[in-house]
Every structure is written in structure tokens, then in C-alpha cells.
Amino acid sequence: MLNLNQPALGKANGKIILMGEHSVVYGEPAIAIPFPATHIHATITPIEGPVQLDCVYYQGDLASAPQHLENLIAVVESTLNELKQEFNNFKLTIESTIPVERGMGSSAAVAIATVRAVFNYYSVPLTDDKLLTLANISETIAHGNPSGLDAAMTSGRHPLYYIKGKPFVPFKVSLSAYLIVADTGLKGQTRDAVASIAQLNKEDTETTMDAIHGLGDLARQAKFAIESANPVTLGLVMNEAHETLSSLGVSNERLNHLVSTARTNGALGAKLTGGGRGGCMIALAADKDTAASISNALVDAGAVNTWTHQLGDESVE
Numbered sequence: 001m002l003n004l005n006q007p008a009l010g011k012a013n014g015k016i017i018l019m020g021e022h023s024v025v026y027g028e029p030a031i032a033i034p035f036p037a038t039h040i041h042a043t044i045t046p047i048e049g050p051v052q053l054d055c056v057y058y059q060g061d062l063a064s065a066p067q068h069l070e071n072l073i074a075v076v077e078s079t080l081n082e083l084k085q086e087f088n089n090f091k092l093t094i095e096s097t098i099p100v101e102r103g104m105g106s107s108a109a110v111a112i113a114t115v116r117a118v119f120n121y122y123s124v125p126l127t128d129d130k131l132l133t134l135a136n137i138s139e140t141i142a143h144g145n146p147s148g149l150d151a152a153m154t155s156g157r158h159p160l161y162y163i164k165g166k167p168f169v170p171f172k173v174s175l176s177a178y179l180i181v182a183d184t185g186l187k188g189q190t191r192d193a194v195a196s197i198a199q200l201n202k203e204d205t206e207t208t209m210d211a212i213h214g215l216g217d218l219a220r221q222a223k224f225a226i227e228s229a230n231p232v233t234l235g236l237v238m239n240e241a242h243e244t245l246s247s248l249g250v251s252n253e254r255l256n257h258l259v260s261t262a263r264t265n266g267a268l269g270a271k272l273t274g275g276g277r278g279g280c281m282i283a284l285a286a287d288k289d290t291a292a293s294i295s296n297a298l299v300d301a302g303a304v305n306t307w308t309h310q311l312g313d314e315s316v317e
């Protein structure tokens with residue numbers, strides 16, 4: 001029998017990690033912002049028969065990211081389990097403008113939007129704790145050992161100063177500066193990047209943990225630079241973080257090329273963002289005109305897409 005529920009919507013946004021990727025997995029702080037320029041809408045409509053999935057992704061990305069589909073099925077199943085419902089009688093449509101496997105939180109955002117849509121569909125109230133628990137089930141499949149930052153960020157409305165396992169601290173990133181995000185066009189599996197650092201840590205714990213603690217210190221310095229309205233220091237700290245992340249093996253040639261292009265075109269600082277090994281980089285610019293010329297230079301240097309974001313403008317609908 002056809003389910004009589006009304007169509008239901010769930011939303012989530014992309015995210016950018018300003019500082020602290022990878023070290024956040026080891027308990028160091030990270031600073032991240034919601035990135036509403038990229039988002040996901042999950043819509044559920046009633047149909048008869050087993051659940052159907054229909055995904056419309058950024059640049060047709062899904063076709064080359066089968067892992068993503070597995071995560072999506074896992075999150076639908078665990079959400080239906082939680083609600084004691086069968087895997088039947090609706091179609092889930094995912095419309096996403098978040099690049100897949102580029103460090104912008106696509107897997108977490110799909111999970112967040114889907115859990116929200118399914119709960120809405122069955123008119124069951126959803127607490128933040130339940131939302132994050134369910135989303136992190138699929139994040140564990142996607143990332144192996146997620147810090148929880150991506151789920152927190154893609155579900156949230158505010159920038160966060162995030163420490164794994166601690167209450168979220170909303171953090172106003174109100175600097176007079178612009179962030180340029182550039183997509184290398186290369187997919188980078190966060191799971192592999194996280195696992196490669198875990199392996200380094202096994203082989204040489206002292207050097208790896210020095211680098212991880214160094215990244216934590218840089219995130220704390222970045223927090224101070226933001227609070228004291230000092231974009232120049234923030235840029236320097238971002239540059240240092242990129243070098244440390246490179247030393248941990250999670251950058252690559254394309255990212256390094258875009259990072260140095262941004263720096264030679266007036267960026268105050270630049271670094272990879274997210275899991276790395278492909279994906280996106282970010283650059284900090286003091287003003288709108290410099291941001292525009294950095295963005296043009298990044299496209300000339302091979303970025304497949306860029307987004308420019310005014311810091312402090314993280315309002316999410």
C-alpha cells in the first residue's frame with residue numbers, strides 16, 4: 001500500500017576546515033566553517049515498493065564515487081532501523097552541489113540531509129545527538145576513524161572551534177578577509193589519508209606526534225589571530241600548517257602547485273583543506289580585488305572550480 005506521508009526535505013551544507021584537519025582525529029583542536037555556497041537537499045517522496053535512490057551530484061561526481069552510494073545506503077538503513085521502518089515505499093532524491101571526495105564534507109552532508117529527510121518524512125522529532133550519531137555511522141564507513149568534525153559542521157549553522165569528544169564551541173570567524181576555495185579536480189579519499197597518517201604513527205610515533213601537536217598549536221595560534229583580527233598572522237599560520245600536512249604525506253603536486261600559485265598572487269596564506277591527497281585548497285586574501293585575482297590565477301593554474309567566501313558571512317538558511 002502506498003505510504004500516505006507527504007514529501008519531506010532534509011538539508012545540509014558543505015564545510016571548510018580552516019585549520020586542524022588530521023590533527024583533530026588525535027584530539028587537537030580544529031577550526032571549521034559551514035560553507036553554504038555548496039549544499040545538499042535530500043527529498044523523500046512516496047512510491048510503492050523498495051526504496052529508490054536518485055542522485056544528482058556536482059559535475060556528475062557520483063558515477064565515479066561508488067563508495068558514496070554505499071555510505072548513502074548505510075545511512076538510510078540505519079535511520080530506518082532506528083525508526084523501526086522497512087526499506088520500502090519512498091524515493092530519496094539527493095541534489096548536491098558539494099564536490100565528492102574533495103574535503104568539503106560531501107559524505108557527512110549526504111548523511112545529515114538524509115537523516116533529516118527521513119525523520120521529517122515519518123514526522124519524528126530529531127535531536128542533534130541522534131542526528132550526529134546516525135550520520136557518524138556512515139562517516140565511520142567513509143572515513144574509518146572520523147573525528148566527528150564533518151558531521152558537526154555540515155549539520156551546523158556556525159563556525160566551530162572543535163575538539164573531538166568535547167562540547168562544540170561556536171566561534172565567530174569575523175575577520176575582514178576573504179577565503180578562496182579551489183578544487184584540484186582530483187578525488188582524495190579521506191579514509192586513505194587518515195589511514196596513511198595512522199601508519200606513519202605506527203612507524204615513527206615521535207615524528208608523527210610532533211607534527212600532530214604542531215598542527216594543534218597552529219590551530220590555537222589561528223584562533224588567537226582571528227580573535228585579535230589579524231589576517232596576516234592567520235595567513236602565516238595557514239602556510240605553516242600546509243608544510244606540516246605535506247610532511248605527513250597528505251598533500252600532492254597539484255595541491256602544492258595551487259598553494260604556491262595563490263601565495264605568489266597575493267594570498268596572505270594558503271593550505272590544503274580536508275583530507276588532502278587531492279580535493280581542495282584554500283587561500284586567504286586581504287580584500288575582494290586580491291581574492292578575484294587569486295581566483296583567476298588558480299583557474300589559470302588548473303583549478304577546475306573556485307569559490308570566494310567573505311569570512312564572517314557563514315549564515316546558513
Ligand code: MEV
Pocket residue numbers: 017020021022023024025103104105143145146147148149150190194274275
Ligand atoms: C576530513 O574532512 C577531516 C579529517 O580531519 C578527518 C576527520 O576529522 O574525521 C581529515
